[in-house]
Amino acid sequence: MCGIIGYIGKQKASPILLNGLQRLEYRGYDSAGLAVLEKGQFNALKRTGRVENLRKPVLAADSQARLGISHTRWATHGGVTEANAHPHVSWDGRLALVHNGVIENYKAIKRELEAKGIEFKSETDSEALVNLIAYFYNLELKESGKSHKQALLQALRTALYQVEGTYGIGIMCTDLPEHMIGARKGSPLVIGVGKGENLLASDVTAFAGRTQNVVYLSDGQIAYLSEEDFEITNIDAETVSPHIDTISWDIEDAELGAYPHYMLKEIFEQPMAIENAMRGRFSQDGSTAQFGGLNIDPRELRQIDRILFLGCGTAWHSCLVAEYLIEKYARIPVEVEYASEFRYRNAPLDKNTLVFTVSQSGETIDTLEAQREAKRKGYRVLGITNVVGSTIARENDGGIYQHSGPEIGVASTKAFTAQVHIAAMLALYLGRMRDMSFSEGIQIVNALKKAPGMVAQVLNQTEHIKEIAERFAEKSDYLFLGRQAMFPIALEGALKLKEVSYIHAEGYPAAEMKHGPIALISPECPTVAFAMKSEIFQKSLANVQEIRARKGPVIAITDAGKDFPADLADAVIEIPEAHEVVQPVLASIPVQLLAYYTALARNCDVDKPRNLAKSVTVE
Ligand code: M6R
Secondary structure (H helix, E strand, O other): OOEEEEEEEOOOHHHHHHHHHHHHHHHOOOEEEEEEEEOOEEEEEEEEOOHHHHHHHHHHHOOOOOEEEEEEEOOOOOOOOOOOOOOEEOOOOOEEEEEEOOEOOHHHHHHHHHHOOOOOOOOOHHHHHHHHHHHHHHHHHHHHOOOHHHHHHHHHHHHHHHOOEOEEEEEEEOOOOOOEEEEEEEOOOEEEEOOOEEEEEOOHHHHOOOOOEEEEOOOOEEEEEOOOOEEEEEOOOOEEOOOOEEOOOOHHHHOOOOOOOHHHHHHHOHHHHHHHHHOOOEOOOOOOEOOOOOOOOHHHHHHOOEEEEEEOHHHHHHHHHHHHHHHHHHOOOEEEEEHHHHHHHOOOOOOOEEEEEEEOOOOOHHHHHHHHHHHHOOOEEEEEEOOOOOHHHHHOOEEEEOOOOOOOOOOOOHHHHHHHHHHHHHHHHHHHHOOOOHHHHHHHHHHHHHHHHHHHHHHOOHHHHHHHHHHOOOOOEEEEEEOOOHHHHHHHHHHHHHHHHOOEEEEEEHHHHHHOHHHHOOOOOOEEEEEOOOOOHHHHHHHHHHHHHOOOOEEEEEOOHHHOOHHHOOEEEEOOOOOOOOHHHHHHHHHHHHHHHHHHHOOOOOOOOOOOOOOOOOO
16 A cells, blocks of 8 residues: 655656556555655655646656655545645655555654654654654764764664554655665565666566566665665664565566556456466376475375465455365365454464465555464465565465466456466365375366366457446446355455445355345346356255345356256356366456446446555555
8 A cells, every 4th residue: 555666866767756656556546746856955746646647747847856756645644635645854854755554653753743843744644754763863963973874874763663553665865865765664665776776666566667676675674775776774774685586577567558447458367367377387197286385395284184364355255265175175174264353363273274375465464464473373374476575475484476467457356366276276286185086186187277268268258248237337236146166256246346336245155145135135236146057056046036036137147058047137147167166267257347347337447446555555
């Protein structure tokens, strides 16, 4: 939440910062701001709303400055106003700061500083931080006779020792016009190492087109950057040797190309995302999956008698699919918990429990803290993450990278289906270690390999799904019903729809409908019903009958072909008949498209839905 990017180099900073901000906008889009350091003073511009609102005034100003910091905000403390937008300049005009995170004790800090006569201009927690650093900086300069660099780094450390909460910050100082400073705790921060330039950002996507060489900062680290160099120290002023990683994606991966929205682009990238999730991950005999990065001996894995999956939002839904598939095919008891609940609940765990955290971004604060809590208690934690080098990926004991490519749309699509597909591969892998036969393993591997082609078949129905979405776009409530592994897809369908179209939607296990939600059924509340061919197919049909009997419109998603009674639904979306392990992925595509086209019909901003941000890095 909130995106920050800073630049120091030989080029004009402003256009580079604007481009970076645009790429980071999915992290928050309540306001945007940019400050450059020029002729000993800060020139700052801020606008509420999108980065686009900032572009014109910034380009018109045509600053020649080669040093600047910028920010796109997801409001936490203080309303969406220009005064609350970042960068924040300290009361004495010496420091400018951009901040991602939350300073929890900012009120106490603010009170103390106000008592010393320091005036505040905003309602933000971030302004308390910049004023606190500036306060100590002035003291350092007065008392110690240190250089500006030494004084500022010392002031920063003193301030950071005092603050409670999380931060990823970028700082400029009028006394250090050739330098930029960054620090992190709990919020991501990465250095982009360029040629004759260095950057600082919350996310590597901000560096697209400039550099693929990056240094991920860890909590408690402080970076001091010039255009040619950078140094990293920890909070105790000890030097840290940097490790430079190279990011592998191309700039095009983060571009819209010919698509009108990232959400649609990412929906259509799913055949490739699923292919990438499988690449090199099947055994030579074709009977099981293999994962290079688990860092756990198969004999040890064989001893596991319980798995706990942790995640948030859409990732939590993929955990639920994992529960159905792993319990069925590997016969290992699985529990799924919201990471936000787990981290404070002090749940008793058995010593043979394996923990999996699932996160597209690898930065979701609740998932990260849940992972830390599980590790603190001595459990082995593996992760399923998309973003390589993210904090969750770096801090866990091993795991599986999704390789879905950058997901920019706030509504997760391709990352979800890749997680679900990986869950199916994991069920196979764990199953083959236990009671699953060679021939069943072969069958499942073959089924999994067919998934990309089948997803493409569902995508061929886009026009049909668009027409259905438009037909029901004016409705104000939706129900999504599914049984077994379709239940998490019902939850996901409901989340996708409410997230991008703002229609109230609920997902339920189909049979639960009769215990309450049936009261919602009316001609104004369509139901999306999953009716998959299985031993409980007839039960799913019976649920659809019950809705029809109460005049509720039904959109059926089915793999039953002609076995689905045509007059039972107002609209039918057919998906190919597939092995059960592939069904959840296939059934996800129609609900994603339904949400996308419903949102378009309602003139909603699909890529940047109101109040949301892609990466939830505050609690
Ligand atoms: O990056 P993560 O997978 O950890 O994100 C978790 C949720 O914030 C995320 O899935 C959210 O629910 C999406 N906006 C759903 O589309």
